[in-house]
Each structure stands twice: as C-alpha cells, then as structure tokens.
Amino acid sequence: MEYEDVVRTVIELFRKAEIELSEDVVRALRFAYENEENEIARINLKNILENVEYAKLKGIPICQDTGLPIVFVEIGRELCLDFDIKSAITEGVRRATREVPLRPNAVHPLTRENPGDNVGKGMPYVIIDVVEGDRLKIAVMPKGAGSENCSALKMMLPHDSKKIKRFVLDVVRSAMGKPCPPIFIGLGIGSTFDGCAKLAKKALLRDVTQMNEFEMDILDAVNGLGIGPMGMGGKFTALAVLSEIGYCHTASLPVAVNVQCWANRRAFAVLR
Template sequence: MRVIKAQDIKDAVKKMFISLNCNIGDDITNALNNALKIEQSATAKSVIEQLLENNRIAKKEQIAICQDTGMAVLFVEYGDKVVVDGDFSDAINQGVKEAYDEGFLRKSVVCDPVFDRKNTSDNTPAVVHTKIVSGDVIRITAGCKGFGSENMSKIKMLSPSAGVEGVKDFVLEVVRQAGPNPCPPIVVGVGIGGTFEQSAQLAKKATFRSIDDSNADERYKKLEEELLLKINEMGIGPAGLGGKTTALSVNIEYAPTHIASIPVAVNICCHACRHQSIEI
C-alpha cells in the first residue's frame, strides 16, 4: 500500500482551486479566438474581445475570472492501493476553505437551501464524487461551478422509443430556453444513460472534459458535432446579444441504462468553464 498524507491532498486541492479560478484553459481561449474570426456583427465581436481581455487581466493579476467562483466540485479516482494518512474528506474541504480565503474568491455556499440560507463563509462543503479504481494514485479533476449556468440545467427521463431524435430535441430545448442567461458562449455537458442521478453526474463530468476532446465513440462524436451546429444556428450568440457563437462545445458522456429508459441530463456551463486535473 502507498501512503499519501492528508496534508498533501489539502495542499493540492488548495492550489488547484486558486489556479483554476484565475487561469482559463487554453482550449477555451483558442475557441474564443476562433469565435472572433467567425462572428460578423460588431456587438458579437466586441463581447468576445471583452471576454478575452477579461481572461488576460485575470491571469496577469491572478484575480478571479468571474465573481461567481462557484461551488467546488471534485471528481476523485481513488486508487485501491492508497491509504490516506489523515481524514480524506476533511483534507478536501480544508483545501477548498483555504483556497477561497487566501485566493480572494467569493464564498457562495449557504448551509440550508430553503430555511436558513446562511452563508457557510468558507465555500464548503465541496461536492465530491469518489470512485474507487485500481492503482496506487489519487486523481482529482476539480472545477468551480457558477450557478448562472447551473440554474439553466435540466434532466429528463425519455422513453427508449424517443431515440436519438428525442435526445437531440431535449438538448436543443434546454439551450433555447436558457437563452442569454447562462453567459454564452456556453459549454453544453450532456449525460446520457445510467440512472436519474448518474446521468446528471455524467453531464457535470462532461463539462469538466477539455472541449478539444471528442467522445471516443464515433456515433456520440457525430452527435456532439451535430448538436453544436444546431445550437449555433439558434443565433443566441455571445452574451445572448445575437451571433454565431452560442456554444463553444457539446460534450457528451454516456453509460449503460435500463431497458425502460433513456435518461438525459443537460448541464450548462458558461464560457468561464474552469477545471483542472492532478495526480497525487
């Protein structure tokens, strides 16, 4: 067994959250630069230019790209030959707390959704999805999820007879209804299959995938491309003010499901699609 100190996990999580909040990925920067070439209206061009400028300022001054520094979401692959010396869950939350305190990041979490709605003041608890895998390392993919776009996300349990057309219709309907609200150009995460909650988790995971990557299955890759084309024909455009770039990418993840269903979850992410991965 390999021993990993809880302290090392805390430090890694802290570093990741400060960094991912201030430094947008190259995949998004490249996509915004491409959008600038494609857009024709002065407004759409100006919005993209301002987003690129915003991200340059954030990187240079190491300040948050967006004031909504989100809820902390982590996908953890925990090697079965690893023993953590200390409390694993506390280490993650302590890393998040220190990142949000020391990184000048906004604390956006309330302790109770309905009654108290009191801010926890340290942006914890984090949302952690842990999977035990074989191996002697811990892999963490972390992101901060803003709720302007999270609020525009939806899930639907389709009948098998709805087929691929049903999937397409639902994804397009969710994006159309979201309109300007989720800060387009967006990244559309789609989770298909599994159970109710698994499809939602897959959709989130899809938004944490580089937009330069496609689904490995040729059929899902084609579906990603077709949906992206149709979404960009809607004309919602940058900041919802009209244009050709409504989405930068459609990322699909899928899983086996029940004979009675096609669960489809659509998790929308804004253009500030912030995530990083690390192996400890």
C-alpha cells in the same frame, strides 16, 4: 501522501482554475472571436479574451462568481490513505476561500444563511471513484450559478434517442443569454436519474476541442439558434457539446444537460 498534501493541492487547484482557463477553452474562445461576424458579439468576445488575459496577468479570479466547489476524485485501488480524504478536501476549500480568495457562495438552501467559507452539509460536492493503479487524481470544477440554473434533466422513453437533440435545443432556447454564452454543454445519457446528471457534469472535464460526430451535429443545431454571446445575437451560442454515456434500465433513457458558462474553469492534479 499526507493529509496536508491533499489540502494544499486542493487550494492550488482552485487558485489555478479560478485565475487561468485551460488552453483548450482559450482556443475555443479565440476561434469564436476570429469567426464571429455580429458586431455586438465581437465586442463581447473581445471583452472575454481581454478579461481572461487580465485575470492571468493580475492573478485574480476570472469571474466574481467563483462558483460552488465541485471536486472529482479518482483513487487508485492500490493506494492506502490513513486520513479522511473528504475532510482534507473540505479543509482545502475552506482555506482556498480565504487564500485565493473565493466568494463565499454556499448557503443553507432554505434559510439562506451563509457560513462564509463555502463549507456546509454536502458542500464541497465531492465525487469519488475507485480506479486501477496507485495514484490519486483530483479535478476541481468551480461552477457558477448562472449556467447551473439553466441545466435540465429529462427521463425520456427508451427509444427516444432521436429526441435528445431536440431536448438540448429546448434547454438552450429557454436559457437564452442567462448562462453567459458562448456556453459549453455537458450531456449525460443513460445511467439513473442522478447518475445521468453526474455524467453530464463529468463530461465538462473533457478537452473541449475534441468532439465526435454526434456531438458536432448537436453543436451545429444549437448554434443555428442564433442566441450568440451573452444572448445578444451571433453565430456562437455554444463552443462544444461533450457527452458521456452510462448503461441504463431497459425501460428508461435518462438525459441530462449541464450548461456551463464560457468560463469553463477546471484544473487537474495527480498525487502519488
């Protein structure tokens, strides 16, 4: 595996994620359209499905907010790389910005200066994990700000696990139509302050049609709010709740809610 292979893979993954939603996400959206009764909600969901098809047909990004470049990497411990993986990913993002193209979204947090290539200190945001095996797995998740801005984290008391559902409801209720519902909810439970946020984000990589009972229960409550697609009312405020847990300190219970818009864009590749 060469530096250039990683660069090319990153470009192609961003292209794919921006242009085509994965099948599970499309299925969830279609289910909502077929089961929604509110008239305005149905117009919004129909537009969404048409938009998804049109983007694929024309090979253009689904949404103009092509997001911030977030990249999850799993390196098999038997792999031997003689190049800097982070700089290969960074180069991939720089070229994807020109070639896909991606909107240059990354700016300096204080001066708001925009370098124009989605690259800067800490950007792309790369999360690296070492796993068993001899493969390199790359997942990209270009994430828009409308939904990211509605996310929240709370350091709960150790025995407050029953209040997690309430916290999710609070977050979704204050978000209303802002994060482009119907949303996907990444829920991180445990780990540390920063760790639970990462868990919440990583949960959004999962197949959105597979949920356990705990997640389904929270989803039902969220949809009971009636915010609906685009905050204009309806049955479908969220399409999935996806959680990940991590062991935490005996004295704490960190909980993070990472809100994702309906355009839950991600793409995956495995290199040897």
